[in-house]
Amino acid sequence: MPHSQYALLRQRRFLPFFLTQSLGAFNDNVYRQAIIGMLFWLGVSSEQKTLYANLAPALFILPYFLFSALAGQIAEKTEKSTLIRITTGMEIGIMSLAAVGFVTQNLVVLLAALFLTGVQSALFGPVKYSILPSVLQPRELTGGNGLVEMGTAIAILCGMILGGSIFAATGDSGPWVAGGMVVTLAVAGHLVSRAIPPAGAGAPDLKINWNPIPESFAALRLAKKQLAVRNAVLGVSWFWFVGTILTSQLPAYAEVNLGGSATLYIFALALFSIGTGVGSMLCEKLSARTVEIGLVPLGAFGMSAFLLDLYLGRPAAATVGGLDVAGFLRQPGSWRTVIDLLGVGMFTGFFVVPLFALIQNRTPKSEMSRVFAGLNIQNSGFIVLAALLGVTLQMESFQLGGVRVSMPGLEIPQLFLALAVANTLVAIWIFTIVPEFLMRFLSWVLVRSLYRLRAWGIDEVPEDGPALVVCNHVSYMDALILAASIPRPVRFVMYYRIFDVPVMRWIFRTAKAIPIAGARENPELMQRAFDRIDAELADAQVVGIFPEGRLTSDGEMAAFKSGVEKILERRQVPVVPMALRGMWASMWSRRDGRLARMRVPRRFRGHVEVVAAPAVDGGTATAPALEAMVRELRGDQP
Incomplete structure (x- = not known):
């Protein structure tokens, strides 16, 4: 509901x-x-x-x-x-x-x-x-x-x-x-x-x-211990680094560059805080209630963009002084600064909230408090480093052993510019190490721009441990739709020709999808797929399959093949039946023929639903029984 x-x-x-x-x-x-x-x-x-x-x-x-x-x-x-x-x-x-x-x-x-x-x-x-x-x-x-x-x-x-x-x-x-x-x-x-x-x-x-x-x-x-968690922890600490430098400069920035009094500093801080609060609250809406780490790249690059504009909008000292809030808002360019401070805060919320949710979602509960203790230790180090660096970069020189050492002597707007560049470089570095962040961003953009997605019963997917998700197969976007709905990472099994679709191939590979072919088409690839499915389930992962074995060509479901039973013979794990509704009208389905004849969907950002039923015991599940459950979930909506 x-x-x-x-x-x-x-x-x-x-x-x-x-x-x-x-x-x-x-x-x-x-x-x-x-x-x-x-x-x-x-x-x-x-x-x-x-x-x-x-x-x-x-x-x-x-x-x-x-x-x-x-x-x-x-x-x-x-x-x-x-x-x-x-x-x-x-x-x-x-x-x-x-x-x-x-x-x-x-x-x-x-x-x-x-x-x-x-x-x-x-x-x-x-x-x-x-x-x-x-x-x-x-x-x-x-x-x-x-x-x-x-x-x-x-x-x-x-x-x-x-x-x-x-x-x-x-x-x-x-x-x-x-x-x-x-x-x-x-x-x-x-x-x-x-x-x-x-x-x-x-x-x-x-x-x-x-x-x-x-x-x-x-x-x-x-x-x-886990690569994604490690870099989420690093991202949260970087958030504290950026926030410390930014907020520590606001008092002087409000006075020197905005020409304000003490009350203007509080106003500037309020804009940043309100922006952070708004961004934090929007995360659930934008993520459709999943742990959507695709928002992290959006947050990172949004922060850099508004920090850059904060520099461009006020590169020099103000020509007036002692302004209160009303006086400042009457100055030329003041609303640009207001929007920049709100924007930095809002995208900061986009950046940090999914990182906290990721750490909580991927960390064993028996280790979580100690992981957050480690996070607090690292945060403290980044805060101290940010405070020292903020002071150092604004020094023009200092004495060291009788020798005067020259320093950059950055003005506050220049410090914001340096922070924007550093934030971009750190973000690119993190996303290069863990491409899952960027993969989720690209899939999030695709799904949220094309569809209005609603998910029902997704809590039936176990919080931890292995599980097999079975779903009807309507379009080339099905795996991305399900991935956007399920809070845990899913290893999707997909026909190798879909796996090799340009652009999406990188997304599927980064998401650790498993390509498969028919027994007659490529028996070796098929066997490797079944071996890898079993290995992923043994590693307590969620595996997603489309038991029909092919995209529907008429909007109706085909019979489930016996491959699902073959998987469960080797490893009896909980099976979660799911159904996709509304994807037949998608430009990515075969409603009007081949994919090469793509067209704009009948309704832009059409409604798509993902519906899940309670998990079934893998020891008793059969292909016909699972097919019947998915048909019931699907109803009369292709």
């Missing part, structure tokens, strides 16, 4: 967790911005401001290096809702200490609490994403991650605005208001977390290694 990601916000399995993590992100940023607001309210010396500016980021990031590996093991071993309540309980204690720091106006206490906030965030990190596959169906992962990313982006923005305005708005009551607010938010987060339903431990018998150094390397190795 039709489903929207917003329906998750009405369900207990998701809503309490969503609110808990959003309140946590909101409170973290209220706290950090309130410290800055207090320093300016007190009028402290520039030395104290410099001390905070240098220590605060390091104190918050350091726990991720020290405790992420331990946090991953604890999250693997402990029931997840219990662990979330423990970490939100810790937050109450930490924010109580922070309240003391605000009331006594003691920067040392506030920095100590900030370090402990980093510890609590490091402990919460692995369970934040590993809990989603435990409470969501595979087809809900993209929508669930989109909601989480949207909630996080908006919570960070609102937290920064509120935290930064506390002392300006309340004056002498500021310390008490700030202290009371962070404690209240922490208590609210803990109370909400108590409504999170139980979500089992991934590996309850795991023996914890308390030595952080070897365990950190072990977590990083787990994150690199």
Whole structure:
């Protein structure tokens, strides 16, 4: 039945967790911005401001290096809702200490609490994403991650605005208001977390290694076990690298290049955050509720395009200054900048949400928390590198052993240009190493541009383990349609002449499709195909076949051949019957003759449906029985 990601916000399995993590992100940023607001309210010396500016980021990031590996093991071993309540309980204690720091106006206490906030965030990190596959169906992962990313982006923005305005708005009551607010938010987060339903431990018998150094390397190795997961992890870390450089430059960019006041920086940050939230929310719609990694190349190159235009639109310093938001919007070219910031954020959402969903979908549940711990360690390294590189690239020179070393001395727009080029090169590198990303992008473009696709009952495909998918065969696009509907990778068995269709051949080969021929046509190729089918099933993969053995020439189904029984004789795996509806009107079918006589379909972006039935025991399934099930699913829609 039709489903929207917003329906998750009405369900207990998701809503309490969503609110808990959003309140946590909101409170973290209220706290950090309130410290800055207090320093300016007190009028402290520039030395104290410099001390905070240098220590605060390091104190918050350091726990991720020290405790992420331990946090991953604890999250693997402990029931997840219990662990979330423990970490939100810790937050109450930490924010109580922070309240003391605000009331006594003691920067040392506030920095100590900030370090402990980093510890609590490091402990919460692995369970934040590993809990989603435990409470969501595979087809809900993209929508669930989109909601989480949207909630996080908006919570960070609102937290920064509120935290930064506390002392300006309340004056002498500021310390008490700030202290009371962070404690209240922490208590609210803990109370909400108590409504999170139980979500089992991934590996309850795991023996914890308390030595952080070897365990950190072990977590990083787990994150690199599968090629696609390894590069998804790398992509998420790259997202943090790009985001760190971009957001760290926005305050100076808003003042120097946009000619704005402090409020304009908040506006620029809001545009980026809103764009990220919108992009995250659109992922489910664009992916049709599958884990669609084809959006990742779209996101990567979209980010580069808008970063490039951000440079082209404002290559030099502004000729005016002190503009508020209204004043800025009246300036020539201002709306171009607005669109660029929204665009960078939106395509960032397209980039990162499918990567999180891919990691969750392809990682064993017994390893997932530790994989996300490894991801957090790597993210921290990329954030530190981005901060250092952003500062270094803008330096004109520095002293080294009595020798003055010249540096690029990039202006902020030039830094955006360099980031656009680097983002493009990194994206090309990742997609070259794992062509599955680019393959899925090309198939996504083909399917979404030609059809309006709806899928029904796809959750019948097992989340893990081997399975055989059987479907009627209507057009040359059938494999791509099914691949766009099924959240797991599918190894399709297809007639070798279809496998060799120009352009799509690269897509099929990259998707590890299995070419096959008839026994009379090429018996050796046929035997190799059956051997490879068995090997893929032995490797716990999903294999898709079209048991009719050929495309329909009249829109009607042909009898299923005995090849499906031959497969199940060697390996008895669950069989999921599926049916394609609406493809007979496609320009890729044989409705009007050969493919060479292709024509525009009767209806552009016509409706196509994929319908699945519950899995059948492979030990009892027969070709006639499976054929009857597919005919019933197909109904009277060719």
